[in-house]
Amino acid sequence: MLTRITGGRVIDPTAERDEIGDVWLRDGRISAPPPAGTQPDETCDAAGKIVMAGAIDIHSHIAGANVNTARLLLPEWHRASAARPADTPLSNAGWPTFETGCRYATMGFTMVVEPAVAPHYALHAHLELADIPIIDKATLSILGNDDFLLRLLRDKESADAVRDYVAWTIDTTRAIGIKVVNAGGAAAFKANGRQFSLDDAVPDYGVSSRAIVKALQHAVHDLRLPHPLHVHCNNLGLAGNAETALATIAAAEDLPLHLAHLQFYGYGSEGERGFSSAAARVAEAVNRAKNVTVDVGQVMFGPTVTISSDVLRQFNARSQAHPNKWTIFDGDANGWGIVPYEYRANNFYNAVQWAVGLELFLLIDDPTRVFFTTDHPNGAPFTTYPQIFALLMSRDLRAEWIARLPRPAIELTTLPSIRREYSLGEIAAMTRAAPARLFGLKDRGHLGPGAVADIVVYSDDADRAKMFGGAALVFKDGKLVVRDGKVTREQWGRALTVRPGYDHNIDRRLRDYYAERYGLAHDFMRVPEAAISRPEPFEHVPCAR
C-alpha cells in the first residue's frame, strides 16, 4: 500500500528540510518519492498543514510499580476524571495505561521512554507498557543504590565487573539504558542519612556519590550503549542546588552524560527568601559542555503528584504533600516515594520554578541538547505539553503569563528579558530528531526513506497550544491512528531494547548472590517474550554509537 501525504509544510531537521512538499509511505516505512506518474493507493491532503515525524518523549513516568502506587494513593484523581468535564487538569492526567497511549498519540507522540524502572520490577513495568496502546516504549533501569554495585565499588573490583553487571541488568530487564537516581542517596537514607551530596560517602560502603556516577558513566560508555548515563543528581529541589548541577556537569569530564529534569537543579539562594533562579549560570555551563545533554522537567501550575525513586528527597518533601498523604517505599535498592503536590501560580517558589524551566529551554542554544519534558507527572502532567510549546514559541504569551505571577519571584529570574522564540524547526529538532539520536534510533525522528512511518500532520493554527493539542492526522507504523485529535484505530507498539554482551561469569556470580541474599533465582526479574501477550513486543536497537 502506497500512501502520499501531499502539499504540507514538511519539517524534517535531520534532512535539513523545511518546504512545501510530499511524504510517501509504503508498508509501514517512509519511502523515497516513486517515479513520476506513480499513482498512490491513498492520498492525504496536507495543504496548509505541518508535517513532522512522530514526537519522542525521553523522560515520562508512565508505567511501573511506582506509578501504580501513585494511582492507588490517589483515587480522587480518578473520581475527578470520571465526573468532571474533560478539560480540567486532573481529567487530563492520562492515568490508566489505555488512556496514556491514546492521549500521547492524539498529541502526535509516537514513542515514550519510561525512565525509572527498578530492576526487580522490570516485568511489572513491561506488562504495563504492553497495555499502553499505539505508541512505542523503552525503559531505563535504575542502578546506583543497589547493594551489588556498591559492593563491587567498595571492594575495588575491576571496571569489567561493573560493565558486565550493567550489561546483564540491561539485558535481563529489557531496558534501553541506565539511570542513576541520587547515586548512593537512597542507600544513605537507609542508614538514616538526611542529606547527601556528590562527595558524600555511602555509610557502610565508603563509596562516594561521585564514584558511583563515574563508574556507571564509564560502564555505559564502554558498552557503547547509544544512550549516555541518565543522571538524576543529588539535592533535587533545594535552594542553591545549581552548584550540584554545575559540579555534576564538571564531573562528566568530556564523556557523554544526560542530566534529567534540570529545572529542579536550577536554583540559587538569593533574595529575601533565599531561593532564586540560577538558570542562566546552569544554561551557560550546558552550552559549554558539548558532551552533556539535559531535559527540562518544566513546571506548570495545577495539581499533580511527584513520583520519584529519590526516596531521600521524597521523604524530605513529605510536609509539602497536598493532599496531605504520601508513601515512602524502602526498596531492595532505590525504592520510591510518592508525594502529591500542587504547583500554584501565586506561590513564590512555584513561580520561580516555572520561570527556571523556561529560562533553560530558552538560554540553552542548541535545541538538540535540551529535551522537552515535564518529568511527567513531577513538574506537570504530559497533557500540558501543548501549552508549553506555545510558551516557547511566543514571548508575548510568556509576558501575559509573567504578568499574572508574583513580581518578587519573577525579579529573581532572567525570563522577562529573554526574547527568543522557538521556531517550528527547532521544536521538531528538540522533540523528533534529537531524541532519536539520543537513543540511537536511526529509523525514527525523521522523514527520510526507510524511517518508520510515524508521521504527524498538524493544522497550522496560530494558537500553537491548539495545534499541538490534537493532531489532524497521526500515522503509527504507517497506519492512520488519529484523525482530528481523536484516536481512530487501536494498535500496539513495541518496547525498544539494547542487548549489550557480557561475560557470563557475572551470571554465575549473580546466581549465587541472589540465592544467598534473597533465596530466589537471580533471573526472577527477567522479562520473557512469552510474558507479554502481544505479537512482537520487543524491537532491538543496535549498540555502538
Add this chain to the structure above:
Amino acid sequence: MDHAWIDGQPVQLEAACAEAARLLERSRLPVIAGLGTDVAGARAAIALAQRTGAVVDHMHSEALLHVLDVVRDAGIMTTTPTEARLRADMLLLVGPLPADALPQLLSAKLRERIVIWLCPGGTVFGGKVQAIGRSPDLLPTLLAAARATIAGRPAGPAPVGVKTIRSLGDQLKAARFGVAVWSAAALDPLTIEMLCGLIKDLNVQTRFSGLPLPPGDNALGVLQVCGWMTALPPRTGFARGFAEHDPWRFDARRLVERGEADCVVWISTYDPAPPPWTRDVPTIALTSGGASLPRRPRVLIAVGCPGVDHDAIEYVAAAGTLAWEAAAARRTIIRVSDALDRIAAALPTSVASPC
C-alpha cells in the same frame, strides 16, 4: 477427561463458553468474583467486565482494602521482605501472623536483632521474642499509648503497665532500622492506621518501616493489574460505562446476598474454598483441582492452576513483585485467560471491547 459442564452434564468447551456468554449477555448486573488467578487471567477478567458492565471483586479484597484504606487516607511507609530480613535490627511483630512467616523473617543471622511481638493472640513462637499484651483487641490502645509516649505526649489508658509502654517506646526509638510486620487480613484499618502513624513518627529521628504480609490467591497481583487498567483497586464496577470504585457497593458478597447480582463468574484457581455466600445465583465457575462449590454451577470450566499446570505471572511474596513462574508440572488444560477470552468472543459484537 472432561473439562466443561453445563448443569452438571459434560459438554464441549465451545458450548460451555457460549452458554456463559449467553448468561452474561442476559444479566442485568454480572459480578466477576473470586479472581484467584494470574496476571493474564486478571487482565482478561477486567476486559470482560468492561465489556459486560460487570463488577470485579477479589476474594481477599477485604484484607487488601484494610491496608489500601490507610494508604489513600494518610499514606504509608513500607519495605521489602529482604530488607526486613537482612537489615532490620528491630522487628516489631503486630497481632496474629501466619505460622510460616516468622522462620523466613528470622532466617538471616544478624549480630543483633530485637524481636518484640505485640498481642500475638494464639500464635506462639519459641525463639527469643518479647511478647507484650496478648489479645489483638488490645492493639489499638496499646499502639496509641506507644505512639503518645514516643511523641512525648501523655499516654492515655494502656492495657499494659506504664513502665512496659515506656520501655517499648525506648526500644523502638533506639532501633536503627526497625520494621513492623503485620498480616493484612488480621488487623482492622484503624489499627493499621495507628501503626503506620507510629512508623511515620519514628522516622523523625530514626529509620523505621512497615511490612504488611499480603493475602494469598495472587491478591496483590490482581490489585496491580486492576491499578494499571482502571487506576482503581478491585471492587470496581463498569455498569455506567466507566470504572467506579466503591468498597461497599461493589462487594461481591453483598451484591449476591442482597440479590442485586444476577450472574456470577467465580474464578478460583489456587484455593478450593467456596464462594462466601449462601444465596443461589446463576454461576459460571472457572476453578481448578478440587475446588468445592456449595451448589452446582450453571457452567463449570476446569482450568489450570497458574505456575503449576501452565506458565504464569504472579505476585511472588519473596520477590515482593510480579514474576514469571514456569509450570511446575505442565499439562494441557485451559487457562483462565483463554477461557474468558473465548467467552468474550462468544458475546455479541455490539458490546465493543476497549482493549
